[in-house]
Amino acid sequence: MPKKMMIVDPERCTGCRLCEQVCSVKHNGVSNPSLARIHVVKWDNEGFYLPMRCQHCRDAPCMRSCPVNALYRDEELDSVRINHDICIGCKMCVSACPFGAMGWNPKQGRVFKCDLCHGDPQCVRFCDMKAVDYVETSKMQASRMREAAENYAELMRKHGR
């Protein structure tokens, strides 16, 4: 299976927060954004929206901070996962994550984080704008380059090349 990764494009985000809702329903069976693994950070005075979630870092501070090695890398999805059987609930990972992507569920007494919905992220599935997307790593770069090149191409066309 080709490797995939989550990407975010704030230019496309309309700020609707459906990603937060479906995430909490999928993982917790309830609608509650405070339990969501993704959160749209908004600057309402400027109209700028940025969905934030786990980056599944290669050298992950959460993993390094865990005293019992409860966090591990799932090589198949290239994601950072929690083994709740080992986790002691110390919340060091919550402090360590530079993105705020690690949460604490007081009811369950558990940390939580994005698990990519085992390869079918619901935030991506429901985002019609594709502000969050789950794409093949090998193709991602080329498509971003094409998008970026559009401006240059437009300019060239305008000036008759």
Added chain:
Amino acid sequence: MALNRKIAYIDLDKDEIKVEPIPREWRRKFLGGRGLDAYLLYKHTPRGCDPLGPDNVAIISAGLLVGTLASASARTHVMAKSPLTNLTGSANMGGFFAPEMRWAGFDHLVIRGRAKRPVYLYVHDGEIEIRDAAKLWGVGIYDTQDIIRKELGDEETQILCIGPAGENLVRFANVMTGRKNAAGRTGMGAVLGSKNLKAVACRGTMDIELKYPLEALEYNKEVIDQVISTKVSQIMQRWGTGFIYSVTNTTGLVRTRNFQYNQLPHSEDIECENLDKYSIGLDGCFGCQVHCRHRYVIKEGPYAGTYAQGPEYTSQGAFGAEVGCRSMNTVLVGNHLVNDYGLDTLEVGSMIGWAMELYEKGILTDKDTNGLKLEWGNDEAVLEMVRQMTFREGLGDILAEGPLRAAAKIGPESLPYLIHVKGMSNLHSDERPTPSLALNIAVASRGADHLRGRPAIDLYNLPMKVYEKVYRSPDGYEGPLTNSYSEYEGKPRMVLWQEMVYMAVDCLGVCKYHTVFLSPNHPAFKEFTQLIRLNTGLEFSEMDLWNIANRCYTIERLFNLREGMVRQDDWLPDRYFDEPTKLGLPVARGKSIDREKFKAMLDEYYRLHEWDEEGIPTRELLERLEISDLWPAQN
């Protein structure tokens, strides 16, 4: 559960808050949202109360499906006796306030009395506090929300508030949340202002439990796909509601220069395609994939650099056709001003358009306007009038009283030029070529208004089988239907059906762009039964929902009757009958409404509603709907 949210009775006279559960019986009879609000308004206000006095109640609510997996379940409803019409006051808005209120534990806030000094309510995880708002008084909509978030130290707080217009008791002041979501109509902002209630802030982290979460997730995807598969949704996703202007103006369905024309020629600048120059992206309400409005930045003039949202179709009329202006910059600035001041954009455009016609006719003179040239297309004068109305200066102070009170002050000769029903102005649509739409505004429970019962799909002249499928369900209606919008026959049924479906979505807290409003292929009663079952566990048939909508709509009718409304109030201004349209395509040109045919439509509409010829619901109907105790009115 989505069903365990509470109702809070807040008395600002006594600083008292009572929290109670919502009886399951009320869910069965009214669902929630607007429907339950209508019942609460009827029960909690004394007949004839002053809309701006302490006895009026302001009700703020989230519908039954808000925050659940029902797409676009984002609507906040605000209800009170209207200071504009003295009848049903009701308006709803999108954004993020209603879901946040539910995560904070509440579905309905019923607010009476008047605080001694400006206050705001802070609702958070089952608690409600009354807090001081002295430093917020006089502050605009944008900054009010900003200041409250900073004060509470929580950027995720969602806030509903009034602006200076509401504080100054402008009778068409609105209630806002976010940059542009407006509970616009019937002056709900003035009611909050009269209570010294500047804002309600919500922050919640409580679960909304869903009955069948994973099935609800899948069904939500189906509904979203259904909605965004339609052409009209795809156009709105790209252009917003502004696309309607190009279509209706070309046809000749846009009220222009108050009511003199039905089209504004050479107004390409205010068409939606031109918004791209100012747009920085589209914006969605909670959970909505239609994202029908733009985020934009003003580029020219004294407001250059200001970030705002919209403008909607309604603002293209208010700051365009109605006042004869042709500048997108004026539309963008006007839209920003009404949003920050907290004014209903529809009423603003109508009042200025009316004043301009009075000025043209010499009924208003330079003396009345303090030298301001209220001439068609005078962009500066239009924007200046917005300011004067908000701060109640000069002529603005008179216009701030709304159509009928302003006409009483200016004089009887001004009355024939008013385009209003029941004391509320119409939006900038011209219904002379479209009898079904004309009937809708004449009978709507909150005055001239398209969002109570407009059969907008009538404008599409679709094949009969499409209308048959929509309008014969779920009660098996067998009477006439027609598929040309110039016809009178069969239209009362269309209006009544739309009243029911709009009431249903307003009870659920779902946006009208997610039901049969602009597309016949959007969800309606059948889909609602599924959404309710999967999210809440409540089992209803399509007919159950129809009956609930009918019950709630009938209560609004009873409220209006109790407050003095009569059959003559379900009628159009004379100009609809006496002045044929002058412009537009052949289908819209030279059209006026036929009095006799319109009267017959109204009779038929009453008959279909099971109201008597005076428009009073029959005893049999009230008994069947289990609300016979409400009429004759005891309070």
